Amino acid sequence: MIQAICWVLVHSLWQGLLLALAGGAVILSTKRAAAALRYRVLCGLSGVFLAGMGLTFYYEWTIIPWSGNGSDRVGAVRVDWLEDWCSAHAVQIVGAWLIVTLLKSVRMAAGFNYIRRIRRQGLISPALWVERVQELSRQLGVRRPVRMVESALLRVPIVIGQLRPVIYIPLGLINHLPASEMEAVLLHELAHIRRYDHVVNMVQQVAECLLFFNPGFLWISSVLREERENCCDDMAIEHTRDRVEYVRALVRFKEHSLRGMALAFPGNKRQLLHRVMRISRQENKTLSGKERLVLLGGCLALLCLLAAIRPSYPRRSAKDRPVEVQLVKSRLVQVPANLVAVLQERQQVAQNMEWVQTQLVRLRHRSGAKRRNATVKKSEHAQNPEQAERDQRQADQQRTEAELRAQADQQAQADLNRLQADRDRDQAARDREQAERDRRQAEQDRLQAVRDRQQADRDRAQAELYRQQADRDRAQAELNRQQAELNRIKAERDRQKTKNN
Numbered sequence: 001m002i003q004a005i006c007w008v009l010v011h012s013l014w015q016g017l018l019l020a021l022a023g024g025a026v027i028l029s030t031k032r033a034a035a036a037l038r039y040r041v042l043c044g045l046s047g048v049f050l051a052g053m054g055l056t057f058y059y060e061w062t063i064i065p066w067s068g069n070g071s072d073r074v075g076a077v078r079v080d081w082l083e084d085w086c087s088a089h090a091v092q093i094v095g096a097w098l099i100v101t102l103l104k105s106v107r108m109a110a111g112f113n114y115i116r117r118i119r120r121q122g123l124i125s126p127a128l129w130v131e132r133v134q135e136l137s138r139q140l141g142v143r144r145p146v147r148m149v150e151s152a153l154l155r156v157p158i159v160i161g162q163l164r165p166v167i168y169i170p171l172g173l174i175n176h177l178p179a180s181e182m183e184a185v186l187l188h189e190l191a192h193i194r195r196y197d198h199v200v201n202m203v204q205q206v207a208e209c210l211l212f213f214n215p216g217f218l219w220i221s222s223v224l225r226e227e228r229e230n231c232c233d234d235m236a237i238e239h240t241r242d243r244v245e246y247v248r249a250l251v252r253f254k255e256h257s258l259r260g261m262a263l264a265f266p267g268n269k270r271q272l273l274h275r276v277m278r279i280s281r282q283e284n285k286t287l288s289g290k291e292r293l294v295l296l297g298g299c300l301a302l303l304c305l306l307a308a309i310r311p312s313y314p315r316r317s318a319k320d321r322p323v324e325v326q327l328v329k330s331r332l333v334q335v336p337a338n339l340v341a342v343l344q345e346r347q348q349v350a351q352n353m354e355w356v357q358t359q360l361v362r363l364r365h366r367s368g369a370k371r372r373n374a375t376v377k378k379s380e381h382a383q384n385p386e387q388a389e390r391d392q393r394q395a396d397q398q399r400t401e402a403e404l405r406a407q408a409d410q411q412a413q414a415d416l417n418r419l420q421a422d423r424d425r426d427q428a429a430r431d432r433e434q435a436e437r438d439r440r441q442a443e444q445d446r447l448q449a450v451r452d453r454q455q456a457d458r459d460r461a462q463a464e465l466y467r468q469q470a471d472r473d474r475a476q477a478e479l480n481r482q483q484a485e486l487n488r489i490k491a492e493r494d495r496q497k498t499k500n501n
Helices: 002-029 035-063 080-088 090-120 127-140 179-194 197-210 215-240 243-258 269-281 289-308 323-329 337-383 385-500
Strands: 147-151 158-160 166-170
Touching (some): 002 080, 090 158, 179 243, 215 243, 215 269
């Protein structure tokens, strides 16, 4: 189970890279398409990615057999060093993923608890906007009743609930904004209800909690959030029929955020700029230079991965040959050449044993049939003595033949056992020779280690001698320097004396 989860996490990285490349292609090819089309295509790609992860888990858990620590995976593609490392550290990888996932789950649970507090505390219903919310709901085709309330716990307008949706507005926001801008806010939030974005956002949050390590999926998820807001912008503009007024509303909300009131529409300053440019130019956002560079690097990494993988040996059917021969045959490159003949002989012995067992089963069936025939003939012999005598002679002859066949089978079985014993003895002798070679090699390694240690001691002693010699040389140089200084002073005195004379 742990190995399967580990490999699902590992495979999700290159699958997320494929998702990011496909999403980048969609973004480049839908520059002038409707935001709803781009959103649906990206949602479909994300769904395919999540379904692919599910199929990968099913494949790893039920189809691929594991042996040992998971390094012998049959029927898949391999990158040896990566597979060995991941298989050896599967418990640590899954443990770290589980710890971070639990921490993120706690954070998500705290968010749900905050939403629960919002629904129960500090609610004030604005009576003037109740009828207007119902009218806007009917215009957008929202069939469920929608309520709008103010909350002192909020800084941004949000929608909570899908079956009984409620629009929560920060307390005092209605009094600070014109009616047209407030209607833009309501249309935007009602568009989220109309599109069932609450359900999609829940699935997206759970997926981000589980795939926090996957940069490709996280990038597509952020793009989905931006496109979701763009879709709601388009629906709001379609009903307001005034792009300039809607853009002015976005700018006014940003001004209120700078004065302490949070931005009514989600997104940071750069995202607001992109939304305004998209509405004014009527074209979708394309990839930035940094995103193009990252996707190009991901494409190169994917090509390197495809060049590095190699198929492992396919799984053979158990009907064709014994399982022991299958596992050894799959690694003939690592098996010494003299053992190949032994494996072939073992296969031949196994086939001979199957033939002997088949013959024994046939003899048992024949003996049972003969006993039944003997019971029938006994009643006939009582009426016909001559027939009974002939049957007796025939039975004696068949019994003699059966004894001869049994002796032949026993002799064949004994020969097979003797041949197997000879092979086992030869194998044991080879194992002993290998053990002796390993022992001699270990002894040689120990002697070499002793010699290396002795050489290291000699090198240390020689280094100590060099250090002492260097100390003596420094002392001698200091003496020479002092002597030179004395000579200089003496020469100076002699020169002074000569000058005085």
